[in-house]
Amino acid sequence: MAEVLVYVDHVDGAVRKPTLELLTLARRIGEPVAVALGNGAADTAATLAEHGAVKVLTHDASEYADYLVVPKVDALQAAYEAVSPAAVLVPSSAEGKEIAARLALRIGSGIITDAVDLEAGDEGPVATQSVFAASFTTKSRVIKGTPVITVKPNSAAVEAAPAAGSVEALAVTFSDKATGTKVTARTPRESTGRPELTEAAIVVSGGRGVNGAENFSIIEALADSLGAAVGASRAAVDAGWYPHTNQVGQTGKSVSPQLYIANGISGAIQHRAGMQTSKTIVAVNKDAEAPIFELVDYGVVGDLFDVVPQLTEEIKTRKG
Amino acid sequence: MSLRIVVTVKYVPDATGDRHFADDLTVDRDDVDGLLSELDEYAVEQALQIAEDADDAEVTVLTIGPEDAKDALRKALSMGADKAIHVEDDDLHGTDAIGTSLVLAKAIEKAGFDLVVSGMASTDGTMGVVPALVAERLGVPQVTLLSEVSVEDGTVKGRRDGDAASEQLEASLPALVSVTDQSGEARYPSFKGIMAAKKKPVESWDLSDLDIEAEEVGLEGAFTKVEAANERPARTAGTIVKDEGEGGKQLAEFLASQKFI
Ligand SMILES: Cc1cc2nc3c(=O)[nH]c(=O)nc-3n(C[C@H](O)[C@H](O)[C@H](O)COP(=O)(O)OP(=O)(O)OC[C@H]3O[C@@H](n4cnc5c(N)ncnc54)[C@H](O)[C@@H]3O)c2cc1C
Numbered sequence: 191m192a193e194v195l196v197y198v199d200h201v202d203g204a205v206r207k208p209t210l211e212l213l214t215l216a217r218r219i220g221e222p223v224a225v226a227l228g229n230g231a232a233d234t235a236a237t238l239a240e241h242g243a244v245k246v247l248t249h250d251a252s253e254y255a256d257y258l259v260v261p262k263v264d265a266l267q268a269a270y271e272a273v274s275p276a277a278v279l280v281p282s283s284a285e286g287k288e289i290a291a292r293l294a295l296r297i298g299s300g301i302i303t304d305a306v307d308l309e310a311g312d313e314g315p316v317a318t319q320s321v322f323a324a325s326f327t328t329k330s331r332v333i334k335g336t337p338v339i340t341v342k343p344n345s346a347a348v349e350a351a352p353a354a355g356s357v358e359a360l361a362v363t364f365s366d367k368a369t370g371t372k373v374t375a376r377t378p379r380e381s382t383g384r385p386e387l388t389e390a391a392i393v394v395s396g397g398r399g400v401n402g403a404e405n406f407s408i409i410e411a412l413a414d415s416l417g418a419a420v421g422a423s424r425a426a427v428d429a430g431w432y433p434h435t436n437q438v439g440q441t442g443k444s445v446s447p448q449l450y451i452a453n454g455i456s457g458a459i460q461h462r463a464g465m466q467t468s469k470t471i472v473a474v475n476k477d478a479e480a481p482i483f484e485l486v487d488y489g490v491v492g493d494l495f496d497v498v499p500q501l502t503e504e505i506k507t508r509k510g
Numbered sequence: 511m512s513l514r515i516v517v518t519v520k521y522v523p524d525a526t527g528d529r530h531f532a533d534d535l536t537v538d539r540d541d542v543d544g545l546l547s548e549l550d551e552y553a554v555e556q557a558l559q560i561a562e563d564a565d566d567a568e569v570t571v572l573t574i575g576p577e578d579a580k581d582a583l584r585k586a587l588s589m590g591a592d593k594a595i596h597v598e599d600d601d602l603h604g605t606d607a608i609g610t611s612l613v614l615a616k617a618i619e620k621a622g623f624d625l626v627v628s629g630m631a632s633t634d635g636t637m638g639v640v641p642a643l644v645a646e647r648l649g650v651p652q653v654t655l656l657s658e659v660s661v662e663d664g665t666v667k668g669r670r671d672g673d674a675a676s677e678q679l680e681a682s683l684p685a686l687v688s689v690t691d692q693s694g695e696a697r698y699p700s701f702k703g704i705m706a707a708k709k710k711p712v713e714s715w716d717l718s719d720l721d722i723e724a725e726e727v728g729l730e731g732a733f734t735k736v737e738a739a740n741e742r743p744a745r746t747a748g749t750i751v752k753d754e755g756e757g758g759k760q761l762a763e764f765l766a767s768q769k770f771i
Pocket residue numbers: 396397398399400422423424425426437438439440441442443453454455456457458459460461464474475476477480492493494495548549633691
């Protein structure tokens with residue numbers, strides 16, 4: 191069976207969920223061979239094996255942390271040359287897309303970004319994309335070279351499928367361009383203890399209607415009652431009420447949870463672009479005419495300062 | 511020594527319009543008004559600021575697109591860019607990301623550059639890969655997705671806010687940067703700027719000017735193929751209730767019925 195390269199997104203050896211989803215999708219088109227780079231690369235092997243990796247290629251070097259993107263492209267290219275895969279799958283993070291694009295160019299292939307589904311086709315893998323702020327669904331294929339495809343988080347349910355996952359050291363020679371962009375300082379993000387926005391099953395968001403940084407505690411309380419991640423509209427972020435890393439939308443994160451709750455958000459096209467594929471959409475807005483109500487499964491026309499705390503209380507009561 | 515800055519700007523269908531696909535599954539550009547991709551306004555803004563901080567600098571805006579794409583160039587010129595290059599050729603219709611990066615890289619080389627400034631993503635394809643591809647082709651450092659950028663003594667510095675960390679980056683010129691919408695509001699063209707833009711030079715290049723063969727680009731040269739495009743079915747109308755004191759409880763009831771609680 192053909193091998194499929196899967197680029198592993200991990201933090202010091204802890205594999206992030208989108209990679210496990212990729213392994214699930216990769217099994218539809220071949221046998222997953224995972225590529226894990228940087229600090230803790232070898233520690234990813236057990237998790238990757240459990241989810242179907244037949245082989246795990248690992249390499250660690252200081253270049254991955256000290257320079258931007260290109261060292262990782264060099265390594266993925268080395269893996270590509272070692273394996274000759276039928277496809278290369280990379281998680282659709284900002285960095286993942288850049289790595290995938292440069293690899294595609296180097297190996298003479300096309301690239302498809304932000305796939306939301308993937309299936310085997312007679313002429314190679316067929317990717318589903320959700321485009322124009324999720325108002326259209328397209329099916330596309332790479333028709334030259336080895337398909338390089340990046341896949342959005344929450345595009346598949348993670349399935350365990352134990353495989354050998356034998357660890358092999360990858361030999362990497364860095365190109366002379368690898369050290370072009372230096373990382374001179376790095377400030378890690380502080381963890382909030384809440385689920386990662388793009389991976390969360392439930393997202394609770396606040397917009398301009400939240401009216402102040404201090405009021406976001408109402409949104410956080412609702413999120414915590416549901417074990418949800420917190421999102422924000424750009425208006426709330428631009429006002430300085432919530433960090434940009436929590437922005438949902440075209441220039442923020444795109445989320446596709448089981449449940450999305452929009453509070454005090456009008457539903458501008460750029461916001462919709464980031465949440466329209468959520469399974470169930472709920473909104474609280476005091477304006478009955480707000481465009482967000484065109485999307486909802488359930489909407490409450492009302493003041494969020496009344497509705498949200500009452501909802502939070504009710505959830506806590508029901509959960510006991 | 512003069513700092514030569516090239517800004518790549520894309521002409522896109524208005525995102526608030528009714529965007530559609532044409533019969534050949536490329537974007538239908540006749541149906542919706544086009545404009546300068548809003549995210550490229552941030553690129554123009556940062557390029558202008560870098561130029562203002564330099565002793566001597568020249569900002570050239572570059573687009574690949576149909577005849578109407580000149581509108582995007584005019585907008586950038588009226589913001590303050592010095593000159594413009596329009597790459598236009600019938601054979602470019604349907605060019606994908608790999609092909610776009612080829613044409614951009616050749617045009618940037620022909621124009622001459624010390625710094626390329628791009629947007630974080632277009633507002634139509636929204637791939638966010640063209641800057642990385644162009645950097646790979648030009649063989650210069652990519653300093654991308656910056657929320658803050660400055661150039662001094664032949665070095666570009668910037669801040670990249672990623673998922674896991676915020677990073678400070680540094681590279682020597684020549685280099686390519688892309689900037690996010692967090693990099694600072696873009697200026698509005700002044701009346702004077704709009705009048706001045708009318709007199710600024712816009713060069714037109716076609717594929718032969720760039721030594722690119724027709725089969726390297728367009729639908730024919732594409733590395734990817736769209737096989738189907740379907741409008742997403744409208745969501746079925748949901749339940750909407752007016753809060754009369756019990757709105758939160760009613761919503762909780764709905765969430766419970768859907769097994770979220
Ligand atoms: C290139 C570009 C990219 C963009 N990217 C993004 C993006 O990634 N994400 C994003 O969100 N936006 C983005 N935007 C901005 C977008 O166009 C909107 O301006 C933004 O989404 C509006 O945020 P909002 O809904 O919070 O604010 P508003 O549109 O001001 O809506 C506030 C809503 O809150 C309601 N409200 C007020 N008070 C209350 C209350 N007490 N109780 C209940 N409801 C109340 C109001 O009725 C209103 O509907 C982008 C714009 C551009 C041009």
